Amino acid sequence: MIKKKNVLATVALALVFAAAAQAQTGPAGPTTRSDGQPQIEPSQQNPALPSREAAGAKPAPMPPDRYVVNPLDTLSVTVVGEPDLTNKYKVDIDGGITLPYVGRQSAAGLTISELQTKIASLLKQGYLQNPQVLIDVDQFKSRAVYVTGKVRTPGKVTINGPSITLMDALAVAGSTLADASNLITVQHQKGGELVTVHRKDLELGKAGFDVILEDGDVVNVPGAEQFYISGMVRNSGTYVLEPGMTFAQAIAVAGGLNDRGSDRRITVTRVVNGRTTEVKVDLDGKVQANDTIKIPTRFF
Numbered sequence: 222m223i224k225k226k227n228v229l230a231t232v233a234l235a236l237v238f239a240a241a242a243q244a245q246t247g248p249a250g251p252t253t254r255s256d257g258q259p260q261i262e263p264s265q266q267n268p269a270l271p272s273r274e275a276a277g278a279k280p281a282p283m284p285p286d287r288y289v290v291n292p293l294d295t296l297s298v299t300v301v302g303e304p305d306l307t308n309k310y311k312v313d314i315d316g317g318i319t320l321p322y323v324g325r326q327s328a329a330g331l332t333i334s335e336l337q338t339k340i341a342s343l344l345k346q347g348y349l350q351n352p353q354v355l356i357d358v359d360q361f362k363s364r365a366v367y368v369t370g371k372v373r374t375p376g377k378v379t380i381n382g383p384s385i386t387l388m389d390a391l392a393v394a395g396s397t398l399a400d401a402s403n404l405i406t407v408q409h410q411k412g413g414e415l416v417t418v419h420r421k422d423l424e425l426g427k428a429g430f431d432v433i434l435e436d437g438d439v440v441n442v443p444g445a446e447q448f449y450i451s452g453m454v455r456n457s458g459t460y461v462l463e464p465g466m467t468f469a470q471a472i473a474v475a476g477g478l479n480d481r482g483s484d485r486r487i488t489v490t491r492v493v494n495g496r497t498t499e500v501k502v503d504l505d506g507k508v509q510a511n512d513t514i515k516i517p518t519r520f521f
Contacts, residue, residue: 296310454516
């Protein structure tokens, strides 16, 4: 009997210790990333803040054999096994970088891979037997594009990586507004080329429609041309005018005719030569910006 009581006491004591350890440990907190910031798990994310992936924005890649070093970039140079040579170095305004042993060397215009090979070759010339050099961009030079027009937060969008896509820039600017045009323009600073992209092609992720933006590029999302439709349609209201839209298509956009609607004797109120005029139109006619379309009631 005494032996049985001792066993029960031992088990109870173990349970007390386990509970105390759990209370002292507490719920598991977020792990820490290499940059010192907390790693947020998917279950801890704010559901009101969609991820870039959910918004269709994908981070720009940074392959070392493609990114070209720019003046004012800050490079993180690691020489394996050589802590005295491992440091962060800023590329000067003239494109040069100064490192121990090798002195000032031109860096701007080279890819990361090319610069790694160059520094390793210089260190091998009388300094190190088999240097292994790794370079990463610690801080990109201050570069930005500008998003204007019908977006939630128009203005400057900083390029935090080697490049930024049009989709990324629009996501950072808070996406387009409901009254935005479907035609988005990109004015490239280099070369002055003007590119026009249809917003729906961009949102659907069609290949070849996203645009790589560069420093100083200007993205403009103009306001859409609109028309108003009322009368015997299912959904009266103001709608975005697509280029070349016919009155038949306008009726379809408004949900079609209701049970009492007629597609004959359609009238439109529009401004002609500075005067407001009511004109009769047919289904194949073209809707004009700011038209007010009136759908009549059928007789039977």
